[in-house]
Amino acid sequence: xxxxxxxxxxxxxxxxxxxxxxxxxxxxxxxxxxxxxxxxxxxxxxxxxxxxxxxxxxxxxxxxxxxxxxxxxxxxxxxxxxxxxxxxxxxxxxxxxxxxxxxxxxxxxxxxxxxxxxxxxxxxxxxxxxxxxxxxxxxxxxxxxxxxxxxxxxxxxxxxxxxxxxxxxxxxxxxxxxxxxxxxxxxxxxxxxxxxxxxxxxxxxxxxxxxxxxxxxxxxxxxxxxxxxxxxxxxxxxxxxxxxxxxxxxxxxxxxxxxxxxxxxxxxxxxxxxxxxxxxxxxxxxxxxxxxxxxxxxxxxxxxxxxxxxxxxxxxxxxxxxxxxxxxxxxxxxxxxxxxxxxxxxxxxxxxxxxxxxxxxxxxxxxxxxxxxxxxxxxxxxxxxxxxxxxxxxxxxxxxxxxxxxxxxxxxxxxxxxxxxxxxxxxxxxxxxxxxxxxxxxxxxxxxxxxxxxxxxxxxxxxxxxxxxxxxxxxxxxxxxxxxxxxxxxxxxxxxxxxxxxxxxxxxxxxxxxxxxx
Amino acid sequence: xxxxxxxxxxxxxxxxxxxxxxxxxxxxxxxxxxxxxxxxxxxxxxxxxxxxxxxxxxxxxxxxxxxxxxxxxxxxxxxxxxxxxxxxxxxxxxxxxxxxxxxxxxxxxxxxxxxxxxxxxxxxxxxxxxxxxxxxxxxxxxxxxxxxxxxxxxxxxxxxxxxxxxxxxxxxxxxxxxxxxxxxxxxxxxxxxxxxxxxxxxxxxxxxxxxxxxxxxxxxxxxxxxxxxxxxxxxxxxxxxxxxxxxxxxxxxxxxxxxxxxxxxxxxxxxxxxxxxxxxxxxxxxxxxxxxxxxxxxxxxxxxxxxxxxxxxx
Numbered sequence: 001x002x003x004x005x006x007x008x009x010x011x012x013x014x015x016x017x018x019x020x021x022x023x024x025x026x027x028x029x030x031x032x033x034x035x036x037x038x039x040x041x042x043x044x045x046x047x048x049x050x051x052x053x054x055x056x057x058x059x060x061x062x063x064x065x066x067x068x069x070x071x072x073x074x075x076x077x078x079x080x081x082x083x084x085x086x087x088x089x090x091x092x093x094x095x096x097x098x099x100x101x102x103x104x105x106x107x108x109x110x111x112x113x114x115x116x117x118x119x120x121x122x123x124x125x126x127x128x129x130x131x132x133x134x135x136x137x138x139x140x141x142x143x144x145x146x147x148x149x150x151x152x153x154x155x156x157x158x159x160x161x162x163x164x165x166x167x168x169x170x171x172x173x174x175x176x177x178x179x180x181x182x183x184x185x186x187x188x189x190x191x192x193x194x195x196x197x198x199x200x201x202x203x204x205x206x207x208x209x210x211x212x213x214x215x216x217x218x219x220x221x222x223x224x225x226x227x228x229x230x231x232x233x234x235x236x237x238x239x240x241x242x243x244x245x246x247x248x249x250x251x252x253x254x255x256x257x258x259x260x261x262x263x264x265x266x267x268x269x270x271x272x273x274x275x276x277x278x279x280x281x282x283x284x285x286x287x288x289x290x291x292x293x294x295x296x297x298x299x300x301x302x303x304x305x306x307x308x309x310x311x312x313x314x315x316x317x318x319x320x321x322x323x324x325x326x327x328x329x330x331x332x333x334x335x336x337x338x339x340x341x342x343x344x345x346x347x348x349x350x351x352x353x354x355x356x357x358x359x360x361x362x363x364x365x366x367x368x369x370x371x372x373x374x375x376x377x378x379x380x381x382x383x384x385x386x387x388x389x390x391x392x393x394x395x396x397x398x399x400x401x402x403x404x405x406x407x408x409x410x411x412x413x414x415x416x417x418x419x420x421x422x423x424x425x426x427x428x429x430x431x432x433x434x435x436x437x438x439x440x441x442x443x444x445x446x447x448x449x450x451x452x453x454x455x456x457x458x459x460x461x462x463x464x465x466x467x468x469x470x471x472x473x474x475x476x477x478x479x480x481x482x483x484x485x486x487x488x489x490x491x492x493x494x495x496x497x498x499x500x501x502x503x504x505x506x507x508x509x510x511x512x513x514x515x516x517x518x
Numbered sequence: 519x520x521x522x523x524x525x526x527x528x529x530x531x532x533x534x535x536x537x538x539x540x541x542x543x544x545x546x547x548x549x550x551x552x553x554x555x556x557x558x559x560x561x562x563x564x565x566x567x568x569x570x571x572x573x574x575x576x577x578x579x580x581x582x583x584x585x586x587x588x589x590x591x592x593x594x595x596x597x598x599x600x601x602x603x604x605x606x607x608x609x610x611x612x613x614x615x616x617x618x619x620x621x622x623x624x625x626x627x628x629x630x631x632x633x634x635x636x637x638x639x640x641x642x643x644x645x646x647x648x649x650x651x652x653x654x655x656x657x658x659x660x661x662x663x664x665x666x667x668x669x670x671x672x673x674x675x676x677x678x679x680x681x682x683x684x685x686x687x688x689x690x691x692x693x694x695x696x697x698x699x700x701x702x703x704x705x706x707x708x709x710x711x712x713x714x715x716x717x718x719x720x721x722x723x724x725x726x727x728x729x730x731x732x733x734x735x736x737x738x739x740x741x742x743x744x745x746x747x748x749x750x751x752x753x754x755x756x757x758x759x760x761x762x763x764x765x766x767x768x769x770x771x772x773x774x775x776x777x778x779x780x781x782x783x784x785x786x787x788x789x790x791x792x793x794x795x796x797x798x799x800x801x802x803x804x805x806x807x808x809x810x811x812x813x814x815x816x817x818x819x820x821x822x823x824x825x826x827x828x829x830x831x832x
Contacts, residue, residue, distance in 0.1 A: 039683075043790060045556045045600060053558030127561050166560065182572065186602075201601050202612075202782035202790065203685070239683055239780045243667050247675050248682040406550030406795050413554065413563040423559065440562045 030501065034515045036231045039239040039254040043201060048184040050122050050129070053167045055426065059258070059508050060236050062223070063207055064105075065170035065190035068096060068115065068147075069163025070223035073505050075336065075429040077159035078224040080216070081110065081171060081191065083145075091154035098145045103212045104173050105195040112141035117174040119147070119162075126167045128433070131440075132158070156461035157432055164429055165223070165507045193229040193511045205236040220512050222505050230501075230514035249274065249494050255515065256495040256502075262324040265492055275495050278323065279504050281427040282333040282488035285318060285383055287371070288423060288436065288443040289483055292415040295369060300362035302481035305420075308355035308394040309387065311348040315487040317386045318379035325489045331474055332431060333488060337463060342471045343478025347485075355394035368399035372412065373422035376405040380422035383486055412442040424489070429506070431470055432458055436483045445482040519823070522831035526816050530809065537808040538590065538801065542583050545792075545800050551575055552599045555794040573599065586801070595805070596798035600791075605802035609784060615685045615699070616783035619706065619775070620768045622699050626707025627714055627764060632750075632757065634711070635718025640745060642723060650715065657712030662771055666705040666778040673701060683780035702779045706771045710764040717760040721753040728752075754825055762818035766811045 044057040049065055069077040079085065083099045102110045116139050123133030137150040149158070162169045176185050188196035191214070194207035209229040218225040237254065239245045245257035246264060250271070260268070260276070268276045289296040289305070296302055315325040328334060329344040369391070373384040381402055388398045401418075403411070411417045421442070428434055437454065439446040453473050460466050477483075495502065501513035553569035554561065570576050589596055595605040638650040674682045680701050686694030725731065726749050734748045735741075772785035780786075784803060791799040822829045 043600075045558065045794060052556060053560035055558075057558075127557070127565050130565075167558070184602075200611075200782070201608075202780075202786050237684065237780070241663075241667075241778050241780070244670060244683050244778060244780060247670050251675050251678065251682050253682050253684075404550065404793065406555050406793060407548070408550075409554040409559065410550040413566055435560055438562075440564065441560075442563060 030228065030230055030512075030514045031516060032230050032514070033232055034230075035233040035235060036256070036499070036510060036513075036515065037235045037237060037254045038256040038258065038510070039245040039248050040236050040258045041238070041242075041245075042240055043238050044205075046184055047188055047196070047199065047205075048180075049168050049170050050118075050126050051167075051184055053127060055166070055507075058165050058168065060205055060207075061170070061188070061196075062165065062168070062192075062507060062509075063194040063234065063511060064188060064192045064196050065168065065172075066192045067163055067168050067170045068098075069159045071160070071163050071165070071429060071506050072222035072224045074222075075160075075506065077163040078218075078221070080163070080224060081115070085159070091156075092151045094149045094151075094158055096147045096149075098147065099214070099216075100145060102191050102214045104191055105189045105210055105212075106173065107212065108173060110171065110173075110191055111144045112147045113144075114174045115147045115171055116141045117177045118171040119149070119169060121172075121177050121180075122169045126169070128161065128164070128167055129169060131438075132161050154459045156459060157430055160429055161433075164433065166426070166428075193227040194231075194234060197233070202238055204238075207234040207236075208232065220503075222503070223507070223509060227511045229511055231510075234510060246494060249496060252496065255499045256493065256510075258493055258508075260492045260494045262319050262321050262492050264494075265321055265323065268494060273497055275497050275499075277493045277495060277502070277504065279491045279493070281335070281505060282326075282328075282490060283424050283426045284331075284488055285315070285379060285424050285486040286422075286436070287384070287387070287420050287484040287486070288412075289445075289481070290415055290419050290421075290442075291444045291446060291482075293419045295364075295367055296419045298362050298364075299480060300358050301364055304355040304358035304362065304364070304394060305391065305396070306346055306478075306481040306484060307349045307351045307358060308390050308396070309348065309484070309486075310350045310390060311486050313390075314383050314386050315489070318383045318486075319489050323490075324492065325487050327487045329474075329478070329485075331434060331436075331477065331485065332470070333427060336429075338431065338467055338470045340467070340471045340474055342475040346478040346481070352390070352394040355391075355396075359395050364395070366395075366397045368397045369419045370399045370401060370417070371420040371422070372401045372403060372408050372418050374405050374408050375402055377422075377424070379489070380424070384422050415442075415444065427506075431473065437473075437477070443483060445480075447476065447480055447482070450476055450480075450482075519820075519831055523816070523820070526819075530812050533812055534805055534808060537804055538587075539583075541801055541804040542586065545795075545797055546579055546582070548795070550795050552795045552797070556600070590805075595802040598791075598796055598799045600794055600796050601799070605798050608787065608799055609802055609806055612782060612784045612787045614687060614783075615781045616769075616772055616776070616785060618688075618695065619699055619702055619772055619781065619783060620765065622696075622703035623707035623710060623768050623771075624761070624765065626703050627710035627768075628761065629711075630708065631711035631714025632718050634715040635757075636722055636745065636750060638715065638719040639722035639726060642719075647719075651719070654712040654715045657708050657715075660709065662705050662709055662774050663778050665708065666701065666775060669701045669705060670779075685781045685783075698779075698781070702775045702781060705778075706768055706775050709771065710768060713764055713767075714757060714760055718753065718757050721756040722749060725749045725753045751825070755822060758818055758821060758825065762815050765814045769807055769811070 045054050046052050047061055049057055049061045066080050068082045070080045072078050081099055082096045084097045086095045104110055119139050122129040135152050135155055137152055140148045170190055173189055176187050176189055193210055193213045195210040197206040197208050199205045209232055215226050220226050242261055248254040249257045265276050268274050289302050291297050311327050319325040327348055329341045329347045330339045332338045371384055373381050375381040384400055388400055391398050412421045435441045453469055457469055498516040500516055503509040553573060554566045557565055598605055598608050601608050634650045638647045641647050670682055673679045681698050685698045688695045731749055734744045772783060773789050776783045776785040777789055788803050
């Protein structure tokens, strides 16, 4: 008896040592409930994901809408609404078996009718969809859970294309598509973990948990796997002023603020209540050449532009703190399996003499280079202002035209109006999706060899073959000076520390995240 | 009097016509169009052209303006491209925060401006006068977005007294609505108060030099009665004119203030519609603002009669 309390204590200590690490702590346990308040930079141009390539629409509606596929953290496509899929031996026919019992937000069960109507609409109106559907012979639905896509020629990236985030091929009920006609959808219904409730312009967009959500069973990975809607509601609130977004998060009025100036990073890092979050995927800052203009259509002039650049100076001026940018030759970012440094000798040359010589060879006579840029995205305008004197040192005459973004986008569509324009490219999952290599996109870079290699790139799925091909493509692109990549940059977001489980690949993923009790 | 009001209201029509026509050309001749904004940065030229065609933006300008006149004459201001609702509805939805903000700023402006002007005039050429006019100068010179951000920093972030941004409609909470408008109203009102203070001071100085003020003092009236009863009332007419003009300034200032404080008002509607080239909304708001500006000034003219019975409109 005398020893019992001692033994009991010893046993308790041992048990505690063994068991406590196994028990989830309160901080790790997801908490259901509450409303997530997100301060975003503005209003989406439309909420119809098929219509627009604007990122903000995707940020919001990706929580409402789902497609057949989505990408994981490695940017590989994984099924979402699809249960199983097969590819025919001739690699021309994809057969998708849909998941059974998936419900739309209006309570109706999703069938192949809805999928067929959605894919066909996406193929009709989305920029990427139209590109893909040029290669589609037919979409058919032999039964309620089967959809068959027949292609003209093999395309290895179909699941990736259907699952990519930008202007995503999401599934709407057929009746929603029918009532939209040639216009935008009027009701925002899909199968996602949150359902659309209301849009009060300049006040908020509200999403509520969809109680009938049919989650997958696989572990969450990027935008794939199991999705939990822990919040009762998500509010997306347009707050145009970055300083006010920061103040709102500090004060606890918002939990999350989209896009914060990188200069704020060091100051925000010291606040124990806040988490300054640097995105893991790189975008690139760029100056696009007009290959149809008499000046920039000249390869030597493009090469002269490339030779004159001190890219570190450009990126430092545009993004400041070196945590937020890097000079890297890869058109696919370092984190991607296709990354290569082919053509690195053309990057960051800082060689005005060579530029001068190339201009002389090109027969350049001081015609002004019309460069349209904007201060609406400060980095674009800043970069252009820093590059201008570099070009002038090499003998270029630069006519820098600073306009608002809407003007820039309208002007760049007309080849007679410009020679160079500023923009940025967000991360894409495959070179096939890179805009600057598409002959249809403003800039109109159209090189026969490049187009031929691009066709091969679409057909092949073997990573080794694709990597070799991509190295040659990137090298050619640099030799040709198709467009200038100044460097990679990373975006800063800010959130409160009680927001847990947030994931930023492939885009904002607020499902599976929750608010810890403060 | 009523004849005068009717004539002034009729004179409103050509004003609106001129505003509408000039506005139409200004907007349509600005490069950029809603189609490319809506389709986003990655859209191809072909996609943008298709949408332009669908929206009817590829038709000749003259056809577009005639159609717009036709619709407007029928009282239809059109349909917003981005908001998916009639322009009139879009404006009315935004009216509450803007009207509330304008009124609250006006109250702030008058409460600060008139006493400051009176004190400066009564104590003219003393340090009180110089301090008051210094503050007024500061109010005129300070950019409202900067002043607004500083107010947010002090009163919201550090002291936690008011919300940082956003608006709570009256129907949801009356106190919430007021709380969300205090900082924006101070931001806007402080700027406007400076103008009112300067005008009050100079017209008070003029009136205080008049014979009847000397007479009032000679009768042995208290200085307070002389200043507020005899002088201020007579000095109010030029001040009132400035208050009317300030109303117009407040509407314009609301564009910046509503953007900083993320208030869903008419000012914010203007700026976002201009940025994304939502032509019908910009046109509609222009008409609305021009109309209300003229209307407020008419109201001020009518108020003159009550302040000064000698004024008569034939």
